[in-house]
Structures are given as structure tokens and as C-alpha cells.
């Protein structure tokens with residue numbers, strides 16, 4: 001499936017649309033360069049899936065992972081950019097989150113692809129220009 005986004009708000013809307021086909025336990029691997037809109041996409045997912053979560057979705061770059069806990073679902077939002085090793089990833093609770101029935105989203109999936117579950121939803125965000133993005137889901 002391919003979408004074209006013309007703004008950050010558009011990307012959030014597309015993420016909300018895609019969220020309709022997601023289930024607890026799914027893993028969403030985001031790919032794309034710096035500033036592509038991976039955090040914007042995650043914001044759209046969390047707004048749609050955990051609407052009672054009032055915390056603003058921001059880049060977890062410094063924390064590695066943010067947790068958005070809702071009644072029906074918890075979303076773990078990873079940013080793998082500053083992670084040094086797979087051991088560091090595991091020490092964040094990664095494997096428990098994956099097996100624990102939460103929805104896990106990762107930014108910079110290209111950096112630790114081997115550590116990601118084989119069964120996952122890949123979302124590639126390619127900048128076309130300043131405001132347009134091609135979003136491919138497979």
C-alpha cells in the first residue's frame with residue numbers, strides 16, 4: 001500500500017488510517033532518513049490507538065523508548081538512532097514488550113533490523129521534497 005503525504009498533519013492522518021488494521025502484539029518498523037516524519041507518523045498512531053493518552057508524542061531519542069499506556073492497548077515507541085548494541089536494546093525490555101501483547105513502533109529500524117521480529121509491518125517514509133512524503137506499507 002502506498003500513500004502520498006503533503007504535510008505532517010497528513011502523515012498523522014495516514015498513520016491513523018493504517019492503525020485501523022493494526023492489532024495488539026503487532027510490531028511496526030519505521031524506516032526513513034532524519035526528518036522524514038517517523039515521529040509524526042507515530043504521533044498519528046498513538047492519537048488513534050490510545051486516545052486517552054494526553055501525553056504528547058515526542059522523539060524518544062534520549063530515553064530510547066517511550067510508553068503510551070491506554071486502557072485497551074499500550075504502545076512502546078522506540079528510537080533506535082542512539083542505541084549502541086543489541087544488548088542495550090534488550091536491556092530496555094524490548095523482548096518483553098514484543099511478547100507482552102503491546103504494540104511496538106520503532107524509528108530507525110534499518111539500524112537494528114536483525115533484532116526486529118520477522119513478522120512485522122514495515123513502513124517506509126521517503127521524502128520527495130520539503131513537504132511531500134511517499135509512505136509505503138508492507
Ligand SMILES: Nc1ncnc2c1ncn2[C@@H]1O[C@H](COP(=O)(O)OP(=O)(O)OP(=O)(O)O)[C@@H](O)[C@H]1O
Nearest residue numbers: 005006007008011034035036037038039040131133
Ligand atoms: N509530509 C510530512 N510528513 C511528516 N513531516 C513533515 C512533512 N512535511 C514536513 N514535515 C516536517 O518534517 C519534520 C518531521 O519530523 P519528525 O520528527 O517526525 O521526523 P523523524 O523522521 O522522526 O526524524 P528523526 O530521524 O530525527 O527522528 C517535522 O518538522 C515536520 O513538520
Ligand SMILES: [Mg+2]
Nearest residue numbers: 038039059107
Ligand atoms: Mg523521530
